[in-house]
Amino acid sequence: MSALTTGVADRIADLAALYQDLHEHPELSFQEKRTATIVAKRLTEAGFEVTTGVGGTGVVGVLRNGEGASVLLRADMDALPVREIEQVPYRSRATGVGPDGDVVPVMHACGHDTHVTALIGAAEQLAARRADWSGTVLAVFQPAEEIGAGARAMLDDGFLDRFPRYDVALGQHVISAPGGHLYVCPGVFMAAADSLRVTVFGRGGHGSAPQTTVDPIVIASAIVLRLQTIVSREIAATDVAVVTVGSLRAGSKENVIPAEAELKLNIRTFDPDVRLRVLAAVDRIVRAEAAAAGAPREPEITPLNEFPLLVNDEVAAERIIAAFTTAFGQDQVHRSGTKPASEDFGGFGSAAGVPSVFWNFGAFDGQLYADPAQPQLAVAAGAAPGNHSSQFVPNDVEPALRRAVEALLTAAGVWLNGRTRA
Amino acid sequence: MSALTTGVADRIADLAALYQDLHEHPELSFQEKRTATIVAKRLTEAGFEVTTGVGGTGVVGVLRNGEGASVLLRADMDALPVREIEQVPYRSRATGVGPDGDVVPVMHACGHDTHVTALIGAAEQLAARRADWSGTVLAVFQPAEEIGAGARAMLDDGFLDRFPRYDVALGQHVISAPGGHLYVCPGVFMAAADSLRVTVFGRGGHGSAPQTTVDPIVIASAIVLRLQTIVSREIAATDVAVVTVGSLRAGSKENVIPAEAELKLNIRTFDPDVRLRVLAAVDRIVRAEAAAAGAPREPEITPLNEFPLLVNDEVAAERIIAAFTTAFGQDQVHRSGTKPASEDFGGFGSAAGVPSVFWNFGAFDGQLYADPAQPQLAVAAGAAPGNHSSQFVPNDVEPALRRAVEALLTAAGVWLNGRTRA
Amino acid sequence: MSALTTGVADRIADLAALYQDLHEHPELSFQEKRTATIVAKRLTEAGFEVTTGVGGTGVVGVLRNGEGASVLLRADMDALPVREIEQVPYRSRATGVGPDGDVVPVMHACGHDTHVTALIGAAEQLAARRADWSGTVLAVFQPAEEIGAGARAMLDDGFLDRFPRYDVALGQHVISAPGGHLYVCPGVFMAAADSLRVTVFGRGGHGSAPQTTVDPIVIASAIVLRLQTIVSREIAATDVAVVTVGSLRAGSKENVIPAEAELKLNIRTFDPDVRLRVLAAVDRIVRAEAAAAGAPREPEITPLNEFPLLVNDEVAAERIIAAFTTAFGQDQVHRSGTKPASEDFGGFGSAAGVPSVFWNFGAFDGQLYADPAQPQLAVAAGAAPGNHSSQFVPNDVEPALRRAVEALLTAAGVWLNGRTRA
Amino acid sequence: MSALTTGVADRIADLAALYQDLHEHPELSFQEKRTATIVAKRLTEAGFEVTTGVGGTGVVGVLRNGEGASVLLRADMDALPVREIEQVPYRSRATGVGPDGDVVPVMHACGHDTHVTALIGAAEQLAARRADWSGTVLAVFQPAEEIGAGARAMLDDGFLDRFPRYDVALGQHVISAPGGHLYVCPGVFMAAADSLRVTVFGRGGHGSAPQTTVDPIVIASAIVLRLQTIVSREIAATDVAVVTVGSLRAGSKENVIPAEAELKLNIRTFDPDVRLRVLAAVDRIVRAEAAAAGAPREPEITPLNEFPLLVNDEVAAERIIAAFTTAFGQDQVHRSGTKPASEDFGGFGSAAGVPSVFWNFGAFDGQLYADPAQPQLAVAAGAAPGNHSSQFVPNDVEPALRRAVEALLTAAGVWLNGRTRA
Numbered sequence A, B, C, D: 001m002s003a004l005t006t007g008v009a010d011r012i013a014d015l016a017a018l019y020q021d022l023h024e025h026p027e028l029s030f031q032e033k034r035t036a037t038i039v040a041k042r043l044t045e046a047g048f049e050v051t052t053g054v055g056g057t058g059v060v061g062v063l064r065n066g067e068g069a070s071v072l073l074r075a076d077m078d079a080l081p082v083r084e085i086e087q088v089p090y091r092s093r094a095t096g097v098g099p100d101g102d103v104v105p106v107m108h109a110c111g112h113d114t115h116v117t118a119l120i121g122a123a124e125q126l127a128a129r130r131a132d133w134s135g136t137v138l139a140v141f142q143p144a145e146e147i148g149a150g151a152r153a154m155l156d157d158g159f160l161d162r163f164p165r166y167d168v169a170l171g172q173h174v175i176s177a178p179g180g181h182l183y184v185c186p187g188v189f190m191a192a193a194d195s196l197r198v199t200v201f202g203r204g205g206h207g208s209a210p211q212t213t214v215d216p217i218v219i220a221s222a223i224v225l226r227l228q229t230i231v232s233r234e235i236a237a238t239d240v241a242v243v244t245v246g247s248l249r250a251g252s253k254e255n256v257i258p259a260e261a262e263l264k265l266n267i268r269t270f271d272p273d274v275r276l277r278v279l280a281a282v283d284r285i286v287r288a289e290a291a292a293a294g295a296p297r298e299p300e301i302t303p304l305n306e307f308p309l310l311v312n313d314e315v316a317a318e319r320i321i322a323a324f325t326t327a328f329g330q331d332q333v334h335r336s337g338t339k340p341a342s343e344d345f346g347g348f349g350s351a352a353g354v355p356s357v358f359w360n361f362g363a364f365d366g367q368l369y370a371d372p373a374q375p376q377l378a379v380a381a382g383a384a385p386g387n388h389s390s391q392f393v394p395n396d397v398e399p400a401l402r403r404a405v406e407a408l409l410t411a412a413g414v415w416l417n418g419r420t421r422a
Helices: A008-024 A033-046 A112-128 A150-156 A216-234 A272-292 A314-328 A346-352 A397-416 B008-024 B033-046 B112-128 B150-156 B216-234 B272-292 B314-328 B346-352 B397-416 C008-024 C033-046 C112-128 C150-156 C216-234 C272-292 C314-328 C346-352 C397-416 D008-024 D033-046 D112-128 D150-156 D216-234 D272-292 D314-328 D346-352 D397-416
Strands: A049-054 A058-065 A070-076 A095-097 A103-105 A135-142 A168-175 A182-184 A187-190 A192-201 A241-250 A260-269 A300-307 A310-312 A333-335 A356-362 B049-054 B058-065 B070-076 B095-097 B103-105 B135-142 B168-175 B182-184 B187-190 B192-201 B241-250 B260-269 B300-307 B310-312 B333-335 B356-362 C049-054 C058-065 C070-076 C095-097 C103-105 C135-142 C168-175 C182-184 C187-190 C192-201 C241-250 C260-269 C300-307 C310-312 C333-335 C356-362 D049-054 D058-065 D070-076 D095-097 D103-105 D135-142 D168-175 D182-184 D187-190 D192-201 D241-250 D260-269 D300-307 D310-312 D333-335 D356-362
Touching: A008 A033, A008 A112, A008 A397, A033 A049, A033 A058, A033 A112, A033 A135, A058 A112, A058 A150, A070 A112, A070 A397, A112 A135, A112 A168, A112 A397, A135 A150, A135 A397, A150 A346, A168 A346, A168 A397, A182 A314, A192 A216, A192 A272, A216 A241, A216 A260, A216 A272, A216 B216, A216 B241, A216 C216, A216 D216, A241 A272, A241 B216, A260 A272, A272 A300, A272 C272, A310 A314, A310 A356, A314 A333, A314 A356, A314 A397, A346 A356, A356 A397, B008 B033, B008 B112, B008 B397, B033 B049, B033 B058, B033 B112, B033 B135, B058 B112, B058 B150, B070 B112, B070 B397, B112 B135, B112 B168, B112 B397, B135 B150, B135 B397, B150 B346, B168 B346, B168 B397, B182 B314, B192 B216, B192 B272, B216 B241, B216 B260, B216 B272, B216 C216, B216 D216, B241 B272, B260 B272, B272 B300, B272 D272, B310 B314, B310 B356, B314 B333, B314 B356, B314 B397, B346 B356, B356 B397, C008 C033, C008 C112, C008 C397, C033 C049, C033 C058, C033 C112, C033 C135, C058 C112, C058 C150, C070 C112, C070 C397, C112 C135, C112 C168, C112 C397, C135 C150, C135 C397, C150 C346, C168 C346, C168 C397, C182 C314, C192 C216, C192 C272, C216 C241, C216 C260, C216 C272, C216 D216, C216 D241, C241 C272, C241 D216, C260 C272, C272 C300, C310 C314, C310 C356, C314 C333, C314 C356, C314 C397, C346 C356, C356 C397, D008 D033, D008 D112, D008 D397, D033 D049, D033 D058, D033 D112, D033 D135, D058 D112, D058 D150, D070 D112, D070 D397, D112 D135, D112 D168, D112 D397, D135 D150, D135 D397, D150 D346, D168 D346, D168 D397, D182 D314, D192 D216, D192 D272, D216 D241, D216 D260, D216 D272, D241 D272, D260 D272, D272 D300, D310 D314, D310 D356, D314 D333, D314 D356, D314 D397, D346 D356, D356 D397
Parallel strands: A070 A135, A070 A168, A168 A356, A182 A333, B070 B135, B070 B168, B168 B356, B182 B333, C070 C135, C070 C168, C168 C356, C182 C333, D070 D135, D070 D168, D168 D356, D182 D333
Antiparallel strands: A049 A058, A058 A135, A095 A103, A182 A356, A187 A310, A192 A260, A192 A300, A241 A260, A241 B241, B049 B058, B058 B135, B095 B103, B182 B356, B187 B310, B192 B260, B192 B300, B241 B260, C049 C058, C058 C135, C095 C103, C182 C356, C187 C310, C192 C260, C192 C300, C241 C260, C241 D241, D049 D058, D058 D135, D095 D103, D182 D356, D187 D310, D192 D260, D192 D300, D241 D260
C-alpha cells in the first residue's frame, strides 16, 4: 500500500497554493463555477475523463485502470455566507447572492476547500501511479452540500446511469483537531438534520405606539428562548437533539415596528422518535408564542431542507481503520463517536446499494489556542474554532493536506489493491 | 379669515392626484429628489422665490406680500423602509438603498405625502389670494424628518441667514383619526427620542455544535425580553417611556450560528430624568445579558440619532385653537394630550427664537375598520392602522387634504391678517 | 381653627410610644384583635361610644357634640406578610397565619400603625376640646384594607344603619416623603386594582427526567417575563397600568419537578378600557404560555380581590387644601397627581352618597437616604424605601405623627367649625 | 438457586399489605421512625440480629448462616415532600416538617416503600430457608437517600467497624416499567448530582410602584429561562447534563413585591468536565441576571447536597445478569443504559472496597396509561408517571413485589450459594 502514497509529500507545496486560492475564492451552494472550472482543468490534465455540470455545478472525473474494484471518492465544493475575520493573508473578501437575493459575504467556513484540494491531490497521485493499483476511480466533486441538496441533485441528474458502477463510496471532512489525525466512526456517525423557516406575523406600526401593533420582534425573541426548553426539558438527557436558530431577521428601522419576523431553524437528531418529538415541540412553541402576543395570523413553518442520518458501513469502516492504523500508526487514528453534524454524502452509498464510509481529519494545531497551563486540552476543550465559525481557518495546513491525501489513497487502496490486504 | 380659504374646495381634485403620485413614488431620507423637483416646480409656477438643495434635498419657497408678519409653514418629505401592502391602486412598489447599503422597499408609511400635498395646496392658495392677506410666507419642504436630521441639516445650511426672518413656525402631521378633524396640544406635545444601535458579539460556529459557540441570537432574544422590564418595572406608571426594538438582524443560514447580532432601539421619553434612567437601564441590561452568555467581547452601543422634546408655544397654540374652532366648529377641533411620537420640527422655532406650533389632522374613516357592533369605537380603539404600519394609507383622502390645507391657511391667517382677529 | 390643634404637640410623646407598640405588634388582615382592643380602650377612655367587631375586627367610636356637621375619620389597621429588616429597636418579630395556612412574618410595611396612632390622637384631642367645635365625629378603625375587603365588610355589617349619618368621609395614608408635608389630589387619585391567583398545571416528576414531565416552573417563569410586555407593548405610554407578580411559588425539593406553580398578580389601572385590555392580555398570555409547554390542563385564573378607583371630591378637596395651606403654610402642602396605588376607603363616601377626601402625609427624612451630593433629590428619586418594602419604617416619626393628627383635625374642622371658614 | 426463591409467592399477600401500610405512612429523610420500627420488629422476629439508630434512623439486620460469602442488601426508606393525588385507597395524607420548617405533604413518590417491602420479604425468606444457603447477610435499611446523606451518615456512624465485612453490596430501585421486568447496567449507571440553593436579592416594595423596587421575581424568572440554555447551548448534544429548578419561591402577597427569591437547583452529569462547565455556567447566569436588573446585592449560591457517580462493577453485574436470565428468562431481563438519576448506594461498595451492583425493577402496568391504539408504546413513551411524580403509585404491585424479592434472592444467591453457579 505504501506504493500508492509514495511521493505525496512532494505534491504538498503545490496543493497548499491551490488550497489558498480556493480559500480566497469561496462560492455559495450551486454557484461553485470557478471551483468546478479549476477542478475540471486539473482532472483533465491528469488524464481523467471529466464531465461537468452534473447536478448543476458538479464535476465527475473517471479513471479506468484495468481490472478490479471501483471506488468513488467524493469532495464537496461549496462555502457559506459567513464573513471571514482577518487571520490569514489569503482570507476571503468574496460576496455572493443568498437565497433571499441579499448580497452576503462568503467564506469557506466549513473547510470544503481542503476537501477539494485533497481529492485533487489524491486523483493526481492515482493518475501518476497507475502502476501501483488496478480498478476504477470516480472522483466526485459535489456542489451544495451545505443545503443538503447537492448529492440529491447529482443522483437525480442520472449519476448512476452515466458513470461506472462502484463498490464503495468514500469521503472525508476536516474538523477542529490536530493536523495528521484521522477519526473514524463505524455505524451511525452523523445526525439527521431538518431545517425550517418560521415566519411570525405581527402588526407593524410606529415605534412610539406599540399599543397599536403586535410586535413580531418580541414574539420571535420569546420563541428563541422558549425553543431552548425543547432540548433542556423535553428530550431525555441521554438522547441527542440540537435545536439551533441560525438566523433571525426582522425590521430595518429603529422607529418602525415591523409586521413580521423570520427565523431559520436547524434541528439535529439521531432517532426518528426524538426527531418527531422535536418537530412537534417546535410547532407547538412557535404557535403558542404567537398566540401569547395576540398575533393576527398564524405563523408559517416551512421546511427548507432535510438531511438523512449518516451511517458508516461497519465492515468497511473496520477495514479502513485497520489500513489507517497500519499506515499512520495507532497514535494518529481514532475511533470517534456519533456527531450531531449532518452530511448528504451517504446518498452515494444508499442510492447505489453499496457501503459508504466517511471520516474526519484534523487541520488545527491546538497549541495555538491552548490554555498555556494545559496545552493538551486545548482542542478537546473547544478552544479552537468550530466548523462554520468565522475563524474556522486551518492553521496546520500542510500536515493536514498531506494526511488527507494519504487517507483517501489508503482507504481507496483497501479496494483497489488486493495485494495490500492480508 | 374665510377669504383665505375661499375656493380651496376647487383645488382638492388636483391635490388628490398629486397626493397619489407622491404616494406611489416615496423616497427615503435625504433621497427626496423627485419629490423636491415636483415641489420646486409647483412653487415656482405659483410665484414663489424657490431655493432647492437646502440641507441636502430641502426646498424653500418665499412669497413676499407687503407689510405684516412673517410665517413659516413646514412639511416633511421623506418616506420609510416599509413594504406597502396591497390596498390601493396607487400603492408603492418603490425600493431604495438603506443606510446599511441594503436594497429595501419604500413606503409613505408616515403620511408625509399628505403633508407635502397640503402645503403645496396652501402655498398655491396663498399665491392666488394675495389680496386677502399681507406679510411674508416661507414654505419649507424639509428632508429626512424620520431620522431626526433634516431640520438640523437645513438650519446648518444657513437657513436663518439665507431666508427672511419669521414670527412663527407652523407644521402639521397626519394621524389615524377621522378626516376633517384637528388636534392641538398646547405645551409639551411630543417626546424626546433616542435611537441606538446595539451590536452583540458571540462566537460563531456550526449549528450542530452550539457548545463551541456563544450564540448571539440567544443573547439578542434575552435582551429583547429583558428590555421590556424597563417600562414595566423601572419607570413609574405615571411617567412616560417607550423602548422599542425596531430591528433585529443576525445570521443568514440556518445551520451556521452567527458571530454577532444587531439590534436597533428607539426610546421615547418626556422627562430628562426618565430619559437618563432608561438609557442607563438599556446599557445595564445589554451588558449583563451578554455576560450571562459568557460573550467574548462587550457589546457595542452607539447612538443613531436623537430628537428633542417638541413643545408647542402655549399662547400661539391657544390662538390657533380659537381660530380653528371659529372656522371649523367645536366638533372638529380637539385638544390633544402629549404623544410619545417625536418630531424635529421644533428646531425651526427654537433656532429662530420664535414660537412654534405643530398639530395633527385625521385622514382615516374609522367606519371602515370598525367592529360592526360598535362603529363609533373603531379609531379610538386603535383598529385603524397606526403611523409606520404597512397599512397606513389614508382612506378619507379628500376631506383630509381639504382640512389640512384649510388648517395651514387658518393658522397662518392668525398672523397674516390682523383684521380677522377680534 | 387653631383652637382645635392647640396642645397637639403635648400628645406626641405618648403617641410615639403607642406607635412603637403597634409597630412591634402588627396583625394581618381581619386578625387585628390586639390593635382593636387598644383602640377600643383608648376611645372609651376618651369618652367615645365604642362598638367593636364591626365587619370582623373593625372598631367605631362616635362622639356627639351638639349641632352641626358629621364627619367620618377613618384609619386602617392591618399589616402585611413581610419580614422586617433590622432597623429600629421596636421592629416586628411577629408572625401570623396567611390565607394559605402558612406561618408568615408580619410587618407594618404599609404604615397603618401611623394611621391608627394619628386617628387615636385626633380622637382624643377632639374629645378633650369639645368646646372648640360642634357636630358629630365617627372615628372608624377599619380592618383588612390590604386585601380590599375591610371597608366592604364594615358596610355589609350594617354600618350605615347602625351609626350616625355623616356629611363627609376623610382619611389619610403615610408615604415615603418628608415628615410634616401633606399631599392632596382633587379628582381621580388612586387606581383600580385587581388581584388574581394563577395556577399553572404541569406534570411532576423526577428532577433528572424532565422529558417525563411538563415543568411548571419554566411555564411560570415564561409567564412572568411575557407579562412584562403588557405594559411595555400593549398599553399606550400615556395610559397608566401596572402588572405585578407579587408571589410565585412552586415546588419544595430541588430534585422533584413539581406538578404546579402558583402566581399571584396585582393589576393597577385608571381607565376601564385599559383595565379590560390588561385583564384580557393576562388571560391570553397565561393560557398561551401553558400551551407552549404542552401543559396537560388549562391554567386556573381566579380573582382574589378588587379595588375600585379612588376619586376625591373636587370641591371638598379644594376646601381642605385651602385649610391646610392656611394652617401649615404653602411649603408644606402639595397638590399631588394620580397614583397607581389603591385604597378601599372610597366606599365610605360612595355608599353614603357623600363626598370623601383622602390625602397623604410624609414620615421619612430624605436626608438619611440621600445622595450626599444632591440631598434635595433623595426622596423624589425614590432613594427612600417605598410602601410595602421591608425597610418601610418611618424615620421622622414625631413630626409626621404631629402633622398627621393636625391634618385630621384641620380637615375635620372645615366641616365641624363654621367659624373658621371665611 | 431455585431453592432460595421457593415459596416466595406465598409471601406476597402479606408483603402487599405491608407495602400499602408503608405507602400510607411515608416519612421524610432522617424522620423514618415509624418505618424503622416496623423494619426492626420484622427483622427481629425473623431471627436477625438487629441494630437501630445507625446514622440517625437506619436499621441493620445481620443473619449469620455458616461459612461462605457475605452479602449486603440495601433498601432506602425515605419519602418526599409531594402531595399524592387521589388514585388508590391507601394514598398518603401524611405531612412532615421540611428543612425550612414548613409543614409539607409527604408521599412515597419515589417508591422506597417497595424497596423496604421487598428487602423485608427477602430477609424473611433467607431466614426461613437457611438450609438452602450459607454465609452472612446484612440487611441494611438506609435513611435519607433523597438528600444524598443517608449512606454517608451510616458509614460515618461506624458501619464498617460495627457490622460484619461483606463481599458485595446489592440494591435495587423501582421504575416506571412493567412489573416483573429487571434492568441492569454494567459500568457507569447513574449520574453525579449537585444541588444548589440560589437566593436572589432585589428590593421589595409596593406592587403599584415597581420603579422603587428591584423585582426579584422577574430576576428569578429570567434565571430559570436562561438556565435552559446551559443544556441547549453550552453542552454538546452527545454529552449528558440535566439542570432542573425544582423549587422557586418568592413573595406571598400579590401587592407586595418581595425583597428576595429562592431557587433550588439540581444538576446531573456523567463527566467531571461537563459538571464543572455546568456549575460555572449556573454561577455566571445567576450573577449576570441579577446584574441585568440592577440588584443591590450579589446572589448567594450555596450547595445543598452532592451525589457521586454510581458505577456498577462490570464483572459482578454480568454475573447477576446471567443469574437473572437463567431464573426469569431473557424476556424479563434487560441491559439498560446510563440514567441521569442519582443514588448514594455506591458508598457501601466504595467505602468497603468491594464491588456493588444496583438494578431497577418495574411495577407499572403500562396498559393502563396507554394510548388505546398503541398499547405496547405506553411505558416507553413516558405515558406512565415518572419517579417523583405525584402519580407515581405502582399499579402492578404484586407481580412487582414478587420479582423484587426474587431478584434480591437470586442476586444474593450468586455469592451465597456456590452450588448454583456453573
